Amino acid sequence: MMRSLYSGVSGLQNHQVRMDVIGNNISNVNTIGFKKGRVNFQDIISQNIGGAARPTEENGGINPKQVGLGMMVATIDTIHTQGSLQNTGVISDAAIQGNGFYVLRTGEKELYTRAGGFSLDADGYLVNPANGFRLQGWLPEDLGDGVLGAIKTAADVTDLVIPIGSKDPARQTTLVELASNLDKRTPIIPPGASPAVISEGSWSLDKSIYDSFGNAHILRMNFVRTPGINNSWDVTVQIDPDRPADADVAPNVTLGFDPATAAGNVDGEGEFTITFDNLGAIADVLDAQGNLVTEGRIQIPVTFDVENDATGTTITQVFLIDIGEVGSYTNSTTQFAETSTTKAFRQDGYTMGYLENYRIDQKGIITGVYSNGTERDLGQIALATFTNPGGLEKAGETxxxxxxxxxxxxxxxxxxxxxxxxxxxxxxxxxxxxxEQFTDMIVTQRGFQSNSKTIQTSDQMLQELLTLKR
Structure with a gap:
């Protein structure tokens, strides 16, 4: 009789535990990154009243006789299924779609979370704003002078920092790439033609380039049909052709494949000649010193001088003009019977800029956006996985x-x-x-209610037993 009382008590106690877990789940229904709990029950060892017996020649076997002693909590599991994603539009908010946890550090202690509501602190660190724990990841290698290298994910993780307002040093232009077409229908200029006739057979492009101080300059390239020669164009290169007389760019421009022999004109121009084959691709390029290139990718060195205001001396600047590849039509200068499009589609220089914003891509790479239009990888967010994520211990604060x-x-x-x-x-x-939680709540309530009825009924049976003497 007493066994049923204690079985009912165990049922009451453990259904209350299940109700506690359900209540915690419901209270965290709007907690970001929260993972629900689940209670599983198991029975307590049973008391043997009669043992089992094997079959004999005369009789069959006998099963054991057991009375259960109640139930207990087997496990309280954390269910790590995917939660739904809510769009916030906040750059520093980040959700994980799939497996993994963000890594947070406080002192020497590492914690893990699915809650990605991060923000920047006063020092630019990405942190959990609720407790200040710092998000972990990898930073790019510091090459010195403000230059950032590659991100090495094989290294140990460290605190992620986004230096809003930091400077991106100016970079000198080292390469200008052309993807031009020169109209084959342009009339060939006869030798000794007047300037008016020459202008009808010419095309021009302007492209901004930058020196080592971050100053912008105008690269002008004039394309003119070579007088009396088919499929050939003379190209004149100028730096800041419209500069005032007191400009800080010296008038000399040198251009040629061999810088040791290159010499510019006194009016600040350099020249070379492009010859095309009958299929419209580059056949060869000849510089003013007679150097001829007939194969491979053609890059012509251009040199000009910039005055250093601090010392009054001039500083030499060098960059390459990429004409294209001999025999190629991809990102190369061509000659077809279409309107001329003398286009410089890329140059790699820029002025100094400040970090204004950032974004995070699906690989967790944090890209900084600078006021000069450049973008830099500032870091990469690390994710942690576990062989048994169900074995993690909840440490509070999600x-x-x-x-x-x-x-x-x-x-x-x-x-x-x-x-x-x-x-x-x-x-x-x-x-x-x-x-699901409300359904479990009903089932739990009925289980609790049934166990209380077991105790009540056992009590009534004891009461009947006590009245047998009367």
Missing amino acids: EFARTLNSGDALIGPSGVAGRGKIISGTLEMSNVDLA
Whole structure:
């Protein structure tokens, strides 16, 4: 009789535990990155009243006779299913779609979370704004003088910092790439033609380039049909042709494949000649010193001088003009019977700029956007996975700590080795399903109610037993 009382008590106690977990799930229905809990029950060892017996020649076997002693909590699991994603539009918000946890550090302690509501602190660190724990990842290699190198994800993780307002040093133009077409229908200029006739057979382009101080200059290239020669164009290169007399660019411009023999005109021009084959591709290029190139990619060195205001001396600037590849039509100068499009489609210089904004891509790479139009990789967010994520221990504030049964954190970039991808501007919501929780609540309530009825009925039977003597 007493066994049924204690079985009912165990049922009451453990259904209350299940109700506690359900209540916690419902209370965190709107907690970002929250993972719901689940209670599983198991029975307590049963008391043997009669043992089992094997079959004999005369009789069959006998099954054991057992009376259960109640139930207990088997596990309280954390369910790491994907929560729905909510768009926030905040750059520093980031949700994980798939497996993985963000790595946070406080002192020497590492914690893990799915809650990606990060923000910048006063020093530019990406942190959990609720407790200041710093987000971990990898920073680019510092090459000195403000130059950033590659991000090495094989290195140990460190605090991620986004230096808003930091400077991006000016970069001198080293390469100008052309993708031009010169109209084959342009009339060939006869030798000794007047300037008016020459202007009808010419085309021009202007492109901004930058010196080592970050000053902008105008690169002008004039294309003129070579007098009396078919499929040939003379190209004149000028730097700041419309500069005033007191400009800080010296008038000399040298151009040629061999800088040792290159010599510019006294009016600040350099020249070379392009010859095309009958199929419209480059056949060869000849510089003013007689150097001829007939194969490969053609890059012509151009040199000009810039005055250093601090010392009054001049500083030599050198860059390459990429004409294209001999015999190629891809990103090369061509000659077809179409309107001339003398286009310089890329140059690699820029002036000094400030970091104004940043963005995070699906690989977790943080890209800085500078006021000079350049973009730099500032870092990469790390993700951690575990052999048994269910073995993690909840540490509060929607964070987890590793345990002996979770395994060690396997830290690496997103999208690699089963890790999910990072979605910027979104947050992962709680994976609590209210319909499921309310159903479990009803089942739990009925279980609690039934166990209380077991105690009540056992008490009535004891009462009947006590009245047998009357």
